[in-house]
Amino acid sequence: MPEPLLQAVNLQCERDKRILFRELSFSILPGTVTRVEGPNGSGKTTLLRMLAGLNDAWTGELKWCGSPVANQREAFLRNMLYIGHRPGIKPLLTPMENLRALMAGRRSVPDAVFRQALQGTGLTGFEDVPCRNLSAGQQRRVSLARLLIADEPLWLLDEVFTAIDADGIAALESLLQQRAAEGGAVLVTTHHDLALPGMHKLILGAGGVSDER
Amino acid sequence: MAFDSFSAFLTMEGHGPYVWACYAVFFVLLAAMMYWSLRARKTAMDACRRGYEFEADKSKVAAPAPAASFARVNVSQD
Amino acid sequence: MNAEARPAVRLASSSVGALAAMKGVFARDMKVAFRQRQDLLNPLLFFIMVVTLFPLGVSPEVSFLSEAGAGILWVAALLSVLLSLDHLFRHDFDDGTLEQLVLQPQPLFLLILAKTVAHWMLTGLPLVVLTPVLGVMVHLDGNSIAILCLTLLIGTPVLSLIGAIGAALTLGLRSAGVLLSLLIIPLYIPVLIFGTGTVAAAAEGAPVGAYLALMGAFLMLALTLAPFAAAAALRISLSNG
């Protein structure tokens, strides 16, 4: 049994006096794809934001490689890649500039690599066009280009299939699988019918659990 | 007693209105704040009580929330 | 699947230095600002217009203007900085780049410091550059203008730094602009007092070295404390959003 990358123990999250989930414990092993499932309002996005460290209105324990995340925040962030609902793309900047800015605090990557990544997402010819001139799907692809050059072992992807066409989705699915085969761990939420062989599932209940504590 | 008579106490050599106005405003505001705070607590208690009674009612007819069907609602009035 | 079949996870341990990360944040903010050059003019125009209101609204007399001029320019500068603060984090928050900023494996307060420096270069510094022109228009003498510019040069970064806390606290709230002013104006008062007081002292021929040193101390205090407070506030606001 390999050591889990990320371990959650007894997570409980409350939002506007409503318990989204509680006593939620799970481990994310390297080499797996896990899909977070649940109806609207069950806390999928909140869970991913909690794991990424964006939301800290929760109780419980989160461990990265065996020790609490809070004690090694920067090491954890360096090894985690989060792509959220909002793609994190500046409309005024070109895809190249956006990628440069996104990677600036992580590691230095030569421009040629960025170009290759953009080509890999089907944005050949758009590398130097301001992103506001691109479609929603193309903007999404810019942020997904990070996946092609990511060395982070843990990926947290929140609704990344939104606005992507069928071919793109198929390619992304195989990317996720390949990443898992390389030893990475992927956590996704999606309403798209994702079914990868060997995929794990994390099921959140319907919202509105509000009985006595 | 620092004053010779009760009327001297009230007028305070011309400073009476200022002094008494200050004391009046001070005690009225303080009392108002105390009253509001007490009333807010009572409102909160009542809200809790209503919540529990509603819950008790609901538990008798506990039905799971129906799944979304997205069926069109018939609005024709004929 | 047995354990040997899995390739070992490789954890990345080193990221770029904090200075390079700050440079990246700064460069990006500058680039975005210059892609929308017309927006850079807004605080400047606002500054000029507020100053114009005083001769029109109070009195165009030389004696009044030369006495009140430094105060008018300081208040106008303060208001223009306040006006521009709402944008400090808002656009980044809306398009999701703020999340990515917070998730960089770097100390957040340094990244915020870089953003604040960029904000100051784009609003505070142009105001200082414009001050001599407006100083002449309100009949300040040369010495007063020089001192005024100096106080603004030290004071406007303090305004940006304290403002960053307010901008981070009000991020994502409705009517954030008004709320921001309510929170921040009381905190601006000491800087305003010393900024205008220094010019007044200079006009009376008193030495101003000590006052400028005190303003420098304000700047140092704001530089060391404000980014931490803004970082904490930003995490809270993001957690809410």
Added chain:
Amino acid sequence: MWQIFHKLGSPKWFFGISTRFMPWLLVGGIMLLLAGAVWGLAFAPKDYLQGNSYRIIYIHVPAAFLAQSVYIMMASAAIVTLVWRMKLADVFVKAVAPVGLVLTFLALFTGAVWGKPTWGTWWIWDARLTSMLILLFLYGGVIALDRAINDEKSAARAVAVLVLVGVVNIPIIKYSVEWWNTLHQPATFKLTEKPSMPAEMWVPLLLSVLGLYLVFGWLACVRMQTEILSREQRTRWVKEFVMKGRV
């Protein structure tokens, strides 16, 4: 150690202990406040400089004193909120901020009314009054921010950050306002600074300050209980308290 700390922070524990102490706080506070006021109004000797108008001191000083120390208390609670995330601390900040605002207003109002017979004008840009006015703004900002954020946990933490930033600024504001005051007008005689006060004058002042402290304590308890009731509605002990009237 941590157990005790945790217990101190538990809303249930607070509810029990505060319910026991509240009558004492209320009775003691009102008695002291009234004693101070009656003594100050009727029995304390007249001030040889300001005449009888100085009798406002027996409510002005307690209000001003409390207004400032409430902010300091809020700042201490804010540190506890941010560092230990103790529930009671942010309940306290939220509950007492409006009380602080009212006290600051009272200090300003009584100061202004006192100014009329003393200086001949309702408002004077005196260092004390001006810094009180800024304190009023600070309280206003805290309350406005608290009201603007829906999620109560985020609101508590955001307010804590703001209160701490404010408390770092308070000495700076005070110092700068005093400096500004000397720059713009020569120091006249101050409202409350006396070279020496005879005991007949300061003892009633002490009584009313203590009295207002106790009344503030009572107000804080009532308001914190209100806040706890609405936050902890779903817990069993609140249900028992509301339905059966005991903790």
